[in-house]
């Protein structure tokens with residue numbers, strides 16, 4: 001035991017002890033979470049280079065103005081490309097290096113929105129001309145969809161692209177104030193080009209709805225706006241989030257572009273102005289699905305950072321009751337702390353794996369799409385809609401829970417979690433506002449339901465139709481026969497540790513929710529859309545987790561103990577998901593418990609679940625530091641005084657506070673300007689009232 005005065009040594013000792021207590025093989029789990037030794041090594045190598053380069057220094061950013069943050073952001077990106085050239089980085093190296101920058105930057109819009117949409121939808125001719133330049137950042141792009149007047153309702157966008165057969169050009173025009181493009185990342189000051197969503201008007205005035213067009217915005221020589229276009233930055237954002245990104249506005253006044261600049265891989269306009277239909281109505285959704293699948297991965301990694309910081313802090317922070325060693329307890333030992341933090345860690349692990357699987361599905365779908373095969377589109381659309389909502393909503397909540405778990409210091413900018421929160425919150429709005437996306441998830445679920453049970457929802461499906469159920473609607477099989485029953489749980493806690501039981505409960509709940517909305521579609525209740533979207537997505541995720549646990553056992557390369565620990569972490573995800581679903585499970589009478597608790601002891605039929613969660617958290621608590629270390633973040637990446645690897649949080653917080661510019665002068669300028677006159681006035685007034693002299 002160390003003296004109470006030597007808090008730094010105690011902090012480090014607590015962290016070392018926690019690290020020693022973990023039973024998992026951290027390096028193995030790390031390689032598992034990074035999808036292999038090579039990817040982990042790549043990241044480690046890049047972090048080593050970047051963390052030592054002054055361009056990527058983070059120590060001053062809390063005090064920068066927006067303009068300084070914007071300039072710093074671009075300086076970093078420029079440096080990445082410069083380093084890439086000097087050190088011969090591969091494309092994947094550059095992608096990973098860019099992903100290590102933890103400020104939302106204008107160039108991420110180039111890589112996540114502009115480039116994939118262009119590559120998926122441009123004609124071969126346009127690809128030949130621009131794909132190389134886009135890949136090397138010879139031009140910078142943005143994606144201009146949202147307008148001042150409309151975002152979610154894409155069909156109502158007002159920007160027009162009128163085809164002029166005489167010159168084989170499109171005339172891009174913003175006819176009203178509300179047609180101004182708004183919110184567009186990288187448009188304000190950075191992008192040279194943009195993919196513009198505009199309604200296509202044929203020579204006869206026929207409105208074909210929104211289509212995509214490549215428009216050059218700025219001169220590639222002077223960076224000045226091209227004639228007919230005005231653009232700028234829309235201003236600061238809530239909580240100072242997205243500060244380094246120039247979300248912008250633009251208006252077009254009859255800007256002419258050659259006909260070839262319509263993104264016409266699928267829908268086309270002939271030279272004489274006839275419209276050629278795309279082979280599939282929703283074929284243009286590809287780019288959007290790419291972005292949404294990436295958002296699941298991003299949500300996972302940001303959640304991971306918040307989990308690492310808050311768990312490390314809770315490991316060294318001591319407060320409250322004294323233990324046998326005469327020291328106050330480590331706050332992680334309080335159940336109210338570890339039952340809050342370990343589920344966040346579980347969600348991080350699950351979302352990272354889900355995101356990876358989703359991105360792989362996207363690649364398969366994109367390959368098929370490039371040859372005109374849209375057969376995988378509907379399924380990926382259904383899963384990405386629901387998962388985007390589920391993961392972004394959960395991550396935003398987790399940021400706040402992690403911050404609160406750290407008490408007052410959690411509110412300091414030096415904790416880092418506030419910054420993640422500020423940058424993450426708009427993710428529930430962009431790429432499909434979550435409440436609007438819920439409706440798409442419901443639409444997909446109802447389509448699957450009616451595909452199985454007919455328009456009236458009462459037909460008996462054939463076994464071949466049931467066999468064709470896709471993963472996103474697999475849960476519907478439970479309704480296929482009236483003799484199917486939800487699981488009967490034993491009264492003991494062990495049934496709540498049974499993965500298959502938990503998955504079946506989530507699937508039954510999803511199936512009954514979809515049945516419910518199908519029956520009551522004409523008269524929906526207040527929250528049915530959100531509950532169906534959440535319920536169906538959680539059933540999908542539940543089944544995937546069952547597969548993940550199976551995969552851990554068969555082909556993860558992990559040892560038996562690591563498999564057991566990770567399985568318990570995934571189980572915790574399922575248990576807490578089922579707990580948050582209890583209102584639905586109880587509403588539908590799905591909790592069928594063989595030996596419910598006896599009156600006198602507990603009358604709560606769900607007590608067993610909550611006891612199982614408590615026990616699982618308790619058993620995972622000693623592994624928490626190992627599991628957070630396995631996420632592989634360096635101190636440079638976390639940039640958090642409370643999440644430092646060695647646990648020396650008070651020293652780190654002290655050192656950070658000394659960098660506050662207000663501390664540069666002992667007497668601030670505000671003293672002469674305001675404090676002194678106020679004090680003098682106060683004293684004069686006190687004297688006048690003949691109070692005692694100070």
Ligand SMILES: Cc1cc2nc3c(=O)[nH]c(=O)nc-3n(C[C@H](O)[C@H](O)[C@H](O)COP(=O)(O)OP(=O)(O)OC[C@H]3O[C@@H](n4cnc5c(N)ncnc54)[C@H](O)[C@@H]3O)c2cc1C
Pocket residue numbers: 109113143144145146149150151152153182183184185242247426429430431432433434435436
């Ligand atoms: C940080 C940030 C970056 C962005 N970057 C880009 C970009 O690069 N390019 C781009 O084009 N756009 C971008 N956007 C815009 C973003 O995509 C839109 O804000 C988003 O699609 C939501 O549209 P909206 O703002 O019009 O909200 P609205 O659609 O007006 O939504 C307002 C409210 O109405 C509800 N609502 C709307 N429609 C319905 C409905 N049919 N049924 C029920 N409720 C409904 C919503 O749930 C919401 O609560 C960005 C936005 C942000 C915040």
